[in-house]
Amino acid sequence: MSAHLNAALREGDNPELTEERRKATFDTRKLADEFFGSHLARRRREIAKAIDAIPELHDTKPLPFMTREEKVEEAARKVFTLSKHITDIVDLSNNRETQSLNEMVIGIEGMPISLHFAMFIPALQGQADDEQKREWLDRAIRMEIIGTYAQTELGHGTNLRMLETTATYDKQNKEFILNSPTLTSLKWWPGNMGKSCNYAIVVANLIIDDKLLGPHSFMVQLRDENSHETMPNIQIGDIGPKMAYNSSDNGFLKLSNLRIPRRNMLMKHAKVQEDGTYKKPPHEKLAYSAMVHVRSHMITQHAMLLAYALSISTRYSCIRRQGYIDPKKDEVKVIEYQTQQHRLFPHIARAYAFAFAGTESIRKFEIMKRSLEAGNIELIADLHALTSGLKAVVTYLAGQGIEQARQACGGHGYSMASYMGEIYGVGIAGCTYEGENLVMMQQLGRYLIKAVKSVKEGKKPTGYVAYLAHAGQRHSLIDCRPNEGYAEHIRAFEHIARRQTFRAAERLQKYENSGLSTEQAWNNCTVELNRASRLHTRLFIACNFYERVLDVEDMAVREVLEDLLHLHLNYELIDIASYALEAKKIRPNAVSLVDSWEITDREHRSVLGRRDGHVYENLFKWAKSSDLNQNDVLPSHKKHLLPMMLNARKQSKL
Numbered sequence: 001m002s003a004h005l006n007a008a009l010r011e012g013d014n015p016e017l018t019e020e021r022r023k024a025t026f027d028t029r030k031l032a033d034e035f036f037g038s039h040l041a042r043r044r045r046e047i048a049k050a051i052d053a054i055p056e057l058h059d060t061k062p063l064p065f066m067t068r069e070e071k072v073e074e075a076a077r078k079v080f081t082l083s084k085h086i087t088d089i090v091d092l093s094n095n096r097e098t099q100s101l102n103e104m105v106i107g108i109e110g111m112p113i114s115l116h117f118a119m120f121i122p123a124l125q126g127q128a129d130d131e132q133k134r135e136w137l138d139r140a141i142r143m144e145i146i147g148t149y150a151q152t153e154l155g156h157g158t159n160l161r162m163l164e165t166t167a168t169y170d171k172q173n174k175e176f177i178l179n180s181p182t183l184t185s186l187k188w189w190p191g192n193m194g195k196s197c198n199y200a201i202v203v204a205n206l207i208i209d210d211k212l213l214g215p216h217s218f219m220v221q222l223r224d225e226n227s228h229e230t231m232p233n234i235q236i237g238d239i240g241p242k243m244a245y246n247s248s249d250n251g252f253l254k255l256s257n258l259r260i261p262r263r264n265m266l267m268k269h270a271k272v273q274e275d276g277t278y279k280k281p282p283h284e285k286l287a288y289s290a291m292v293h294v295r296s297h298m299i300t301q302h303a304m305l306l307a308y309a310l311s312i313s314t315r316y317s318c319i320r321r322q323g324y325i326d327p328k329k330d331e332v333k334v335i336e337y338q339t340q341q342h343r344l345f346p347h348i349a350r351a352y353a354f355a356f357a358g359t360e361s362i363r364k365f366e367i368m369k370r371s372l373e374a375g376n377i378e379l380i381a382d383l384h385a386l387t388s389g390l391k392a393v394v395t396y397l398a399g400q401g402i403e404q405a406r407q408a409c410g411g412h413g414y415s416m417a418s419y420m421g422e423i424y425g426v427g428i429a430g431c432t433y434e435g436e437n438l439v440m441m442q443q444l445g446r447y448l449i450k451a452v453k454s455v456k457e458g459k460k461p462t463g464y465v466a467y468l469a470h471a472g473q474r475h476s477l478i479d480c481r482p483n484e485g486y487a488e489h490i491r492a493f494e495h496i497a498r499r500q501t502f503r504a505a506e507r508l509q510k511y512e513n514s515g516l517s518t519e520q521a522w523n524n525c526t527v528e529l530n531r532a533s534r535l536h537t538r539l540f541i542a543c544n545f546y547e548r549v550l551d552v553e554d555m556a557v558r559e560v561l562e563d564l565l566h567l568h569l570n571y572e573l574i575d576i577a578s579y580a581l582e583a584k585k586i587r588p589n590a591v592s593l594v595d596s597w598e599i600t601d602r603e604h605r606s607v608l609g610r611r612d613g614h615v616y617e618n619l620f621k622w623a624k625s626s627d628l629n630q631n632d633v634l635p636s637h638k639k640h641l642l643p644m645m646l647n648a649r650k651q652s653k654l
């Protein structure tokens with residue numbers, strides 16, 4: 001491809017990176033159109049340009065140099081500034097546009113209205129009836145109120161049925177009385193609940209006439225809308241610093257006989273009438289809709305976190321020279337080492353595969369939402385199974401990829417100048433929030449076991465589990481002939497996933513037949529079941545990648561995506577680094593593959609990943625700007641260490 005077509009080439013860049021960009025065999029803008037979808041790719045460029053023109057939206061100093069209070073304040077300042085411009089910059093109803101704006105301006109460390117957009121609004125959209133939407137949703141969208149989603153408790157998060165917060169209906173006053181009866185029932189973790197929010201959707205166990213009716217959602221006002229002071233009968237605060245996400249004020253909440261009107265229970269599906277008559281929802285798990293919404297959006301978000309880490313380390317690997325391959329020649333760029341390529345390229349392939357899978361999970365969510373609006377609950381189970389598996393596999397593998405990308409930067413990767421520490425901390429939080437990964441795997445496991453049962457009954461499951469009905473078709477890697485095409489790889493993949501799912505199902509059956517209770521038998525098989533879920537999900541990701549590549553029209557882009565697909569399928573199948581052949585093919589395009597993610601320097605917040613490749617001079621600038629360098633001798637040193645040493649010296653002279 002002729003060099004002038006490469007959109008990432010600029011005058012004055014580090015020549016090491018320019019040399020890489022000149023090798024590109026495709027147009028990075030066209031690949032960006034595939035990665036994000038052409039609409040979002042264009043909008044991201046427009047959003048980045050709009051932000052460039054508003055200096056108040058730029059970082060005042062690098063986030064790693066800020067204290068927690070400064071970070072919280074910086075995020076609040078930016079949210080306030082954004083609120084004046086936001087509707088000129090993005091379409092607020094478009095989650096991915098709004099999310100891109102958030103990542104570019106505020107970054108990944110959290111901000112005071114993350115949960116407001118991620119869960120409070122989606123929960124209202126999914127669970128409030130029309131009258132309730134008129135009362136709260138419009139105000140929430142205009143950001144007159146800020147809300148969060150308060151479900152997890154100090155003692156329980158995963159097992160929702162054991163939540164201890166209660167909402168007892170008082171027929172006489174037509175009110176619910178909310179209580180946190182024990183220490184372990186305190187709400188714990190909800191994002192932005194500590195300091196920022198004035199409302200929360202609180203998930204509590206509904207009790208009517210002493211009858212426990214399970215978790216339901218209630219609108220609770222936490223703080224006065226004018227003074228922002230905590231409301232009576234409520235105790236609230238921040239839970240303290242975390243591994244990452246420290247711009248966010250995750251909080252605790254204690255409710256003591258708090259009375260709220262009957263109509264504060266979200267009543268689109270389940271309803272409580274004035275006389276206390278309870279009407280069940282059409283599907284028991286509709287109250288979990290906000291979680292499914294986030295899970296379906298987490299996949300693209302984690303693909304992006306992986307892309308951040310890989311573009312930092314791939315660019316850096318092309319300006320970092322260390323050691324020799326031929327001792328008679330100059331030191332080489334570390335990207336030339338076979339091990340470096342094996343460390344990075346399979347994860348680059350995964351970042352593309354995850355982004356495509358994420359686009360598909362969002363599409364499926366939208367389809368389910370529309371069909372639910374038409375009164376059809378059939379797609380809920382399929383979507384729950386799909387998003388449970390994807391959420392667990394992608395967050396875990398993205399975490400692994402980010403950590404490999406950090407290690408690929410050597411010592412400088414450990415400095416926060418690389419920003420890898422924060423990307424990793426934020427990435428792996430996804431393994432825990434929205435359902436602990438190994439637990440979510442079991443949710444998919446239940447679905448797979450049902451599919452196996454239906455196959456055994458002679459039925460033919462459709463959709464993502466259709467391949468389970470092809471039992472008996474043996475196909476191992478050894479049957480794969482070179483150049484037989486990707487379909488062969490997919491069939492081998494299907495064989496492995498199917499074999500594992502049947503193995504888990506047979507083991508479960510064996511334990512059940514042996515007289516164990518269903519639950520005990522299940523627990524004895526969960527390692528096998530989770531393996532099946534993992535393989536099923538990785539198969540889904542691979543198939544989706546394959547189908548996606550078939551749709552690409554631009555031949556140069558299609559060719560490089562096929563190289564990545566080939567690498568992905570081999571890597572996934574063999575579960576070890578790919579063959580040298582694929583590595584060699586990817587090598588010339590490595591920088592352009594990451595340039596195609598079009599991550600701006602502002603968004604990256606990484607000295608190592610700078611687009612212009614001028615890393616070393618900027619690392620030195622970074623070091624000079626450290627707070628600790630503002631004084632030659634630190635005040636704390638004068639206070640503690642110096643007296644200690646002086647004292648020690650005095651003692652030795654005595």
Ligand SMILES: CCCCCCCCCC/C=C\CCCCCCCC(=O)SCCNC(=O)CCNC(=O)[C@H](O)C(C)(C)COP(=O)(O)OP(=O)(O)OC[C@H]1O[C@@H](n2cnc3c(N)ncnc32)[C@H](O)[C@@H]1OP(=O)(O)O
Nearest residue numbers: 082102114117118157158159160285288384433434435446
């Ligand atoms: C100005 C600038 C603007 C910028 C805006 C920016 C936008 C912001 C972006 C912010 C970005 C990032 C934010 C990050 C957000 C992080 C948020 C984190 C929030 C949270 O973590 S909230 C809490 C989440 N908690 C959980 O996930 C709990 C996990 N547990 C469960 O989900 C459940 O307990 C369970 C494990 C699923 C088990 O449930 P249960 O015991 O009820 O059910 P069973 O296991 O017995 O199964 C019975 C039956 O039900 C089916 N089922 C279960 N769940 C569902 C479901 N959700 N949908 C459908 N069906 C479900 C299950 O499959 C069984 O079916 P079967 O009987 O087998 O047929």
Ligand SMILES: Cc1cc2nc3c(=O)[nH]c(=O)nc-3n(C[C@H](O)[C@H](O)[C@H](O)COP(=O)(O)OP(=O)(O)OC[C@H]3O[C@@H](n4cnc5c(N)ncnc54)[C@H](O)[C@@H]3O)c2cc1C
Nearest residue numbers: 149150151152156157158189190191429432433434435438
């Ligand atoms: C950054 C962050 C943000 C969060 N934001 C929010 C928020 O906004 N709102 C909110 O309500 N919550 C929030 N949470 C809480 C989060 O949703 C929970 O922590 C999460 O769902 C995991 O639940 P847990 O902490 O109870 O884990 P636990 O269930 O205690 O997990 C501990 C271990 O037990 C295992 N385990 C548990 N149950 C089973 C089982 N049935 N079978 C096998 N193994 C099992 C798990 O696999 C894990 O290894 C947040 C958490 C984090 C980290």
